[in-house]
Amino acid sequence: FVIVSAQGNRRSSFFHPVRTSFCRHDKGEHATQGKAQRRFCVWASHANTRKRRSENVEGELYVDSTCIDCDTCRWMAPATFQRKDGQSAVFKQPESESARASALKAMLSCPTQSIHTTEKARDIKEIQKLLPSLVDDNVYHCGYHSRSSFGAASYFIRSDQGNILVDSPRWSAPLVKQLEDMGGVNWMFLTHKDDVADHAKYHEHFGCERILDELELNSRIPSAEICLRGPDDHRLSDDVTFIQTPGHTRGHRVMLYKNKFLFSGDHVAWSHTRHHLVAFPDACWYSFAEQAKSMRKLLDYSFSHILPGHGAPYRAPDAATMREQVARCADWMLHWQDEPMPSHGVENWY
Structure with a gap:
């Protein structure tokens, strides 16, 4: 494959206020809103406290007090996990095999290993084989989210033209084995510099080419095999297009x-x-105004699935419905500050 711009030019290279110890954004990039600067930081003040939260119902599964409220378990297993007092908790123990499998996949995917069973799950090796988990067609959710990317999701495309890893999951031997069995990884597309996680280990192991906008190069990923340059769209194939959407970060x-x-x-x-x-104004390290423009830019494209790094995925019944939702989001981004704060005084974008 050769990366080609939309004009046909060849390219040779391409939430929650917290008890905080460090922020996710790099020095020099900042949230554009005043109150945004107070939130969405990774906290570690009680990272060594592994106490079962009292908000859990009785039973085998539970969440401990190190939960960072990343939402992973809640969208992966909504029948089991809910948000309670700023962290996740088990509100209902799984009653069916499918519900239990979803809950255990969420346990494996928790970036801080904050989900536990009272006794070791005897079928955990079988559950490990369920990740990556099929989304639709030949697209999979990898699971195994990484703390270093605040629990961002990673995805895998299995294709005869070459397999693509989208953003980096946590390095995990069971996941690596599954990816090997599915044909390995040819390319790793990184949406931006925040969610690169264990990209270097996957690159070294699979020999995959990393694809990243050149504006996103930093100390965590100082170079990439394919750097995307300029604001134009770039294509890896007829099916794969990379669209620049500045806002959350510049590139x-x-x-x-x-x-x-x-x-x-x-x-x-x-x-x-x-x-x-929604977009996340409390986690915008470049410009929320630019991000709103980038949101409206997506109205020029057709799709029915959104698979995000943070927050829940969304599947629309058709592309027209998705376009309506994207337009609504773009409009909402212009006046989100006018919305009243929740009664508990804490924003929850999820």
Whole structure:
């Protein structure tokens, strides 16, 4: 494959206030809103406290007090996990095999290993084989989220033209074995510099080429095999397009696959509390105004699935419905500050 711009030019290279110890964004990039600067930091003040939260119901599964409220378990196993007092908790023990499998996949995917069973799950090796988990067609959710990317999701595309890993999961031997069995990884597309996690280990192991906008190069990923340059779209194939969406970071890009799947990184996700697509103003390290423009830019593309790094995925019944949702989100981004704060005084974008 050769990366080609939309004009046909060849390219040779391409939430929650916290008890905090360090922030995710790099020095020099900042949230554009005043109150945004107070939130969405990774906290570690009680990282060594592994106490079962009292908000859990009695039973085998539980969440401990090191939960960082990343939402992973809640969208992976919504029948088991809910948000209670700023962290996740088990509100209902799984009663069916499918519910239990979903809950245990969420346990494996928790970036801080904050989910436990009272006794070691005897079928855990079988559960490990369920990740990556099929989303639709030939697209999979990897699971095994990484703390270093605040629990961002990673995805895998299995294709005869070459397999693609979208953003980096946590390095995990069971996942690596599954990816090997599925044909390995040819390319790793990184939406932006926040969610690179264990990219170096996957690159070294699989020999995959990393694809990243050159504006996103930093100390965590100082180089990439394919650097995308300029604001134009770039294509890996007829089915794969990389679209620059500045806002969350300056060089953030999303990936459109088969005019059906949009891998949105930290640009847009579904909110279960607001019941519509949202961006995250409290986690915007470049410009929320630019991000709003980038959101409207997506109206020029056709897709029906949004697969984000943070927040819940969204599957629309058709591309027209998705377009309506994207337009609504773009409008919402212009006046989100006018919304009243929740009664508990804490924003919850999820």
